[in-house]
Amino acid sequence: MAGTTTQFVKRIRDIMRNDPGINGDAQRIEQLSWILFLKVYDDREQIWEIDQDDYESIIPEGMHWREWAEDNKDGKALTSDELLDFVNNKLLPTLKNITVTNETPISKAIVKDAFIDANNYMKNGVLLRQVVNVVNEVDFTDPKDRHLFGDIYESILKELQSAGSSGEFYTPRALTDFIAETLKPKLGQRIADLACGTGGFLVSALNILSKQVHSVEDRELYNKAVFGIEKKGQPYILAVTNLLLHDVDNPDIVHGNSLEKRVTEYTDKDKFDLIMMNPPFGGSELPIIKQNFPTDLQSSETADLFLTLIMYRIKDNGKVGVILPDGFLFGNDGAKLNIKKRMLKDFNLHTIIRLPGSIFSPYTSIATNILFFDKPGPTKETWFYCLDMPKGYKHFSKTRPMKLEHFDPVREWWNDRHEIQDEDGNYKSKAYTPEELAKNNYNFDLCGFPTETEEVLPPFELMDKYQKERKELNAKIDKQLSIIKQLLEEDN
Structure with missing residues (x-):
């Protein structure tokens, strides 16, 4: 070439x-x-x-x-x-x-x-x-050309980040590789991404599995190891091509919407050993899509729906690594609250990694986190770890993206978990019991960064949200003014 x-x-x-x-x-x-x-x-x-x-x-x-x-x-x-x-x-x-x-x-x-x-x-x-x-x-057909083209293909996918809304379909390789290495996929397991975009998570898993292939039988297991669903046409083509480039002869990638089926209809054959994904943030689905979920778990936030979907599609003893925005961590509306309660009760939410900002820049500045959980539960304790921006970096960019070695502090801490406090006494790492999380009104915004977080909602829902907040704020102001007025009248 x-x-x-x-x-x-x-x-x-x-x-x-x-x-x-x-x-x-x-x-x-x-x-x-x-x-x-x-x-x-x-x-x-x-x-x-x-x-x-x-x-x-x-x-x-x-x-x-x-x-x-x-x-x-x-x-x-x-x-x-x-x-x-x-x-x-x-x-x-x-x-x-x-x-x-x-x-x-x-x-x-x-x-x-x-x-x-x-x-x-x-x-x-x-x-x-x-x-x-x-x-x-x-x-x-030439191994040398194919290897070089793997690099070319990755560079093309990176360009999606600066190509308008298409950026939502590309998760930086450092993130997909870290989550894959943490979940440790093995031949014989079924690994899924239910909103797979260009297939980054699946490829990270395949790169680990390829080192385990030593026979014809192993090759068959490799060929059947991963499954993905992608809603939009362009990333679907990219994902299929990506798997073909990684010697998967029958890429099991579905062109469709994972949320279109009632979650209660999934049986054991529809479940997976590992699920790793970065579900779309913000976004809104048609009202009919919400009806595919139990009433108490119906949400306007797409990421919430995908998290619920994961809980219905992971096998007993299965493992999950999922990227979620800060809005899920501190949100306490009905659906988010119920999802968190169910997660702590039915699953082992053992780790939340708070990620540094600008990882998805310029597509979005939303602060993100990796949730690691497995089944069965319940959760005994949840460790929070705040990953700092690497030394010498003010922010990540197209020319200076996040690298796998930037996760080294997490890797060192992972098997030797302990509390870490900064010089101001703020926790960089700490474990909380479900009871402590419940007392905190299930606010998971812990061991984090002192930043304001952007919550993505459809325009009309955003207007309703702001109008509601304005009414609540006006009511509080009126109440305080009434108290002040009463105090002044008593003084006179």
Whole structure:
């Protein structure tokens, strides 16, 4: 493969910036998503064709990457208006309308799923040909190229953080790796992310599992180890491609919404040994979605609903690592309060790691935490640990992201838990019993940072919240004024 990670990304970016149809980084990455998927899938198919004598592709004749994308420099490669016509009027419509049945293997069904929401934004066929040629330089059947492209792919995913709202689908690798190494996945376990975005948590788990593969049987367990669900089309394609790049032949990634099924309908076969995820913050679901949850656990906050979902989809003796905003920790509305009570009663909420700010910058400045819990419960004590910003850092950024070694203080403390106080007497680490948490009105905002936290709510709910708070504040002011007035009258 020619060039380096930086050069590859720069070449693609420079070409697409000249196309009048590409409006910003988000569209550029969406365009590149389906192009990369088709190239990666075609290279995987070449391997499957060698390994399986009777292999039949689900992609119709003439639509395979190798049949239209390769340029042999003989003047016969599609380009300009001819290429645009083929992509817009033949390739994309054909792949969107592939016939899939319940018997279709995941490895084939993902092709249709990947293209349901795919679009070609490029309007210049010559520039599109240039992009295709750059991608064509990568041979995914070559281990060296595939390893280098893993780095390229990670850099593309990082760009999602600065590509508008798409940033919500990318969790920094340091976070996914730390949670995965803490939960210690093993071959034979089923590992899930119920809002998997681009598949970062699943890949972190696979990187650990790959070192445990020593036989054909191990390879089969590896191929079936991870499961993900993603609601939106672009990150879904990226997640599937990510798993293909990590030698998962049948990526068990569902294009759908995890919250659309009643949680009480899940049976043991729907549960997992490990769940690790970073559910969407803020966001609002349709009222009908809330009805899929018990009345006392229905919330307007998407992250709350996902936490409840996790509690219904984790096996007995299963383990969870989930990232949640500060709003969950100190919130005490009905649903949050009931979720916390149930978690302490039915699960072992053993650790909450308070994370330093700006980890998800520039997508959001919301302060976040990692909750680690397992089943069965109940909780005996919950340790809080406040992870400081690394020395020399004022904040994290695209050029200075969080690194795995920044978790070293937590790693050292994890197996030697003890209280830690700073010079002002504030706790950096401390354990609390469920009874102590209950006396604190289930406010988990403990051993934390003295920062104001932003709570994300839909606009109308935010207006209602502020109006309610204003009424409460006005009532308090009126009460105090009345007391003062009464005191003044008594003095006279």
